[in-house]
Amino acid sequence: MSEEKLVAVQVADIGNQLPKHVSPSQLSSFDRCSLAYWFSSVAGWREPSGLPQIIGTLVHDVLENFLKIKAENRTKEVAWNLLRDTGEVVIEHNKSWLKEEDLITLKDKSAESLKGYFDLEDPTQLKIDLEDLERPVTAIFESVKLYGRLDRMTREGVVRITDYKTSKRPAPQYLTDSLRQVMLYAAGLKENGLDVGEVELIYLPGRDRVRRPTYKSALDRAVQHLVTTRRKMDSSLEKETWMANPGNACKSCAFIKACPAKTPKTPMPGTAESESLLATLNVEKRVRSNASNPNAGMEMLPFEVPEL
Template sequence: MTSADHSAALSPSRIGTFRNCPLQFRFQVIDKLPAKESPVRRRGTLVHSVLENLFDLPAKERRFESADQKIYEIWEDTIDENPELYAELFKGDKSEENQFLESCRELLANYFLMENPDRLNPAHREKYLRVTNKDHLRLHGYIDRVDISPTGLVRIVDYKTGKAPAERYIGPYQFQIRFYALIWYLTQGDLPARLQLLFLKDRQVYTYTPTIADIDATNAEILAVWEQISSQARSGDFPPRRSPLCNWCDYRAHCPLLGANPPEISEEGVQKLLSTQVN
């Protein structure tokens, strides 16, 4: 993964967190409370790494067997670098680790039913883009893959390790890829021809053709969210929002809706967040 500039900037995932629960956003982005390790998160990281590495191989070697081998290689390296991770994720239970690795294999097997990677020649993988938009907001994000056709048409591809949502819940996913289209457009000067999400769990592909109107609408949407974020940062009041996602929240131990006393908000974190908008 390319090294990123970590000064304050908005990303699709930060905006998604704020929309889900402003207090969770505060804990994560401003207070930087540690997040728990989880097999789901690790699975996403591992599968993305395998798909990134796959394209280092010559085209004819981009087979499931190679990806399968990569899962184990990358996982062994991960555990070697961070030996506590094994205990933290699986409590020392080898069968849980096996189940975890098997779930990664299934996702990658699905990938090979969705695309022929031997026919692809990605221009970029894990492409980090950072830009300041017309509203002086710093934006950034990692794009999983960018394909550029011989005629110069750009396709932005994002892998999802979960299932595709029902159509009425596609909004946040569509926003994420429109955000990528925007930062590509602002940094590279051309509008991607196609945006694509690959949902590996159920082998669904979601495709979107962006327009210049989408670029303007996405800028406006980002500004509207920023106005809420910055106003809450100035008041220090980030309200909790209960939802089914609370069950997976990393910050349950700090949440007032669950009877906890939240820590004092970090003033330094607030100031850093407010620097997202450049004067």
């Protein structure tokens, strides 16, 4: 967070508590803007998934199910069929708001990620236990409870945690957050007696791979970040004051109209007025509606994926 831009925003006490567990994605959300974190993780207003999240979930689901298949049967054709079948379900779930251009983006980006996957590794050579796909990780550090799920872990030669990304590889200064997330998982597994030797980020569309050994100071830093961030959350809750971080994150923030740092004269978050305003923003619903033409863009169905 850029300190000079932060704006302290007072919220009303609505009796909400912090989530019992902290996940790596919650830490990132808090770091990005702690007021947005308050709206979503404390006050309980859920932002609907946007197109990038939907594409990410689709590709993760496809890869998870693909790697459950016997190694010798992990062909491109099987992966393509999985993408098409899962993609059709995703489109059906979201057809009330997906526009024609969204469908093109969804189709192109998910196919590009899958093509990138095949360029990066030969899945018929990958040995993986089913329990190491979407494996839950729980641990307690200084009374802070960590909970999250790994994309995958492999144990051939070195125990390696892998996290898939459906975005391009970011500039080096932005890699820190992603690496810290996987280091935190490695620290959590170490607490459970399993030593992870390496962490890996795979940026699928750019065919980019980042690997780092799990050295002690990196694990310690990740744990320290978990603990200090949770302490900051506790303090914000107690003081009923959360730091807004006006900037790039606002462009895609569902709470902007209820955010005092961005919208002047908006009611104090947590008051009945603010809650009523949020209700009009419809942020709790994940499925959005397109009242004028609910079938707009659906002529693209069925979901077709370009040849891999």
